[in-house]
Amino acid sequence: MSGASSSTSPVAARISQRRDDGTGALVGYLPIGFPDLDTSIEAAVALVENGVDILELGLPYSDPVMDGPVIQAAAQQSLANGFKLRHAFDAVRAVKERVSAPVLLMTYWNPIIQFGVDSFADQLQAAGGAGLITPDLVPDEATGWLAASDRTGLDRVFLAAPSSSETRLRRTAEVSRGFVYAVSTMGITGARADVDRAARGLVGRLRDVGVDGESAFTCVGIGISTGKQVREVLGYADGAIVGSALVAALAEGGVSAVAACAAGLSEGTAPVGADDAIAAVADVAREGSVSA
């Protein structure tokens, strides 16, 4: 049955809760080990303390084809500093000791294959992680991960693109758990002035195949960098995912800057009607999103 609708997923539960508030979830991305392991943990905690609902922690990888220059550079620095896969479990554990927000890992697939899909799933679960976002693993190639995630109950977030056929969207909706990650433009990660109109159409098509926003959810990512854009996205989707803007803030101004950036972005999740708060959002967020 539709994983995206699983009621046991803490990620889905958090999105559902924000939907009940009349808004949606803010998902914040940071790479583990950038600029170093301890600071990345502090930064992740700061995101949650400043209104991020769900954490997406990235595993640095040598060949990140879905990532733009900001995240590539951060991942490269983390690897140069000696990032190892086992540090991912340390980071998840350390973050979960301090915040209750669900923590997903975003990872390219080869490191997981080399670690062993089953033992990675077991260790992630033991560390308190919620599941995986897999940018270069499509459901067609995911047999081992589908089994491991069914066994452990971990979430599995697959991507949907504007170019995906209806058949593929249906399959993605069926096998995803937690949410479906709607790629809002055809491009790679990186802050953009406008969130692509294509995102709205894609979310609509996902709604048509059962991702209804009540029992199954879709979050829109790639290209979002301001609180205003977060608010726009939450007008039609269940969550907004922000990466490059946060990483750039962390790179430029450390934990306090990334905290301010998150605070600005999260004003976009204020329930509709709180117009006073919204007025200030664009300015605050623009300051935070240095790479916009």
Place this chain on the structure above:
Amino acid sequence: MTDTSALSSATHTSTTQTVPGAPVEVSAGLQQPGPYFGEYGGRFVPESLIAALDELTAAWEAAKADPAFGLELSDLHRTYTGRPSIITEVPRFAAHAGGARIILKREDLNHTGSHKINNVLGQALLTKRIGKTRVIAETGAGQHGVATATAAALFGMDCVIYMGEVDTERQALNVARMRLLGAEVVAVTSGSRTLKDAINDAMRDWVTNVETTNYIFGTVAGPHPFPAMVRDLQRIIGDEAREQVIELTGSLPSAVAACVGGGSNAMGIFTAFIDDPEVALYGYEAAGDGADTPRHAATITKGRPGVLHGARSYLLQDEDGQTVESHSISAGLDYPGVGPEHAWLADIGRANYRPITDAQAMNALRLLSRTEGIIPAIESAHALAGALELGKELGPESVILVNLSGRGDKDMTTAGTYFDLLDAGAEQQ
């Protein structure tokens, strides 16, 4: 040649009975249609690319089945590439190989100087067929970039070539060639700044511009349909050579040798012989300073299975699955991955993969130059060095067919420095 189509796989003249006009029976032999070669291959790519890969797969299947496409391509090969390429027996070189007969398939004589043009013209015609107007490509040695820039000029398409910054320096002449042909060359500064990073950036471009852009991939690696499609477009090398060798010697060769970077020239010459069990297949990987040193690109010899650039295959990686940088004096072989069909052929034992060091390759390069007056590409010199070893193993009765995948003009700076041939006075001026 009985050739009417550049894609014809029914050109065998002996040992296999093919009924003219009958469909090629893929399942009868070892040739695989993809996306999987045993446990290798597949499509490990972002969802955003799946539609483009599906479109390309469908367009390729349709083109392959369309005689008009095959005729247009073989016409181009005849009037533009210069096909069929000749074979040349090299007895003075072979005297250093235990007396075995050595025959070169002269892909170095193709327009643009290597086998890469065979694949590029096919994919450029396909680009036209699917109505896209912009092409992108990665390049290591610059040969695939030059071939792509050439085809883009010929067909009037916009062209962007991604090349690692390290490679733009060691193959500076090819950068100038591509620019002269009207292409934009992007020097890639991420990661190890070589071929693997150029592929990453080309994929990023493709994800972003997929509606207008076709990615002309240069070798038999990458996600489906590239490994199968590039092989199909390169198999003309072996299809021609098989007939030519039989005509010259009266029988099949004992062994076929080719260098393996991503593996396209090797698959191109292997495929025609793959169902001839009496023909041994040898792929030579770049061993850099030595396969037992950290500085090499011997992927099958030293790597283990994993996923890189959209396919599962052998891969040079650390224990965490991070790609390890490769090293070779030859930019075209300096790649930590290899095509999935080679991984499968290695596992089932149909082909043998062996390492050749920089020093062995450079010695073979000089030897062929001095004994036969043919200056090979450093990539191809790895296959020549392999043939020198192999001849001694197989003995004087053996006939070794070597794919001379490219010419050495692009490598003169490297060779000049390596052999200290550059006039010191001139250099200092």
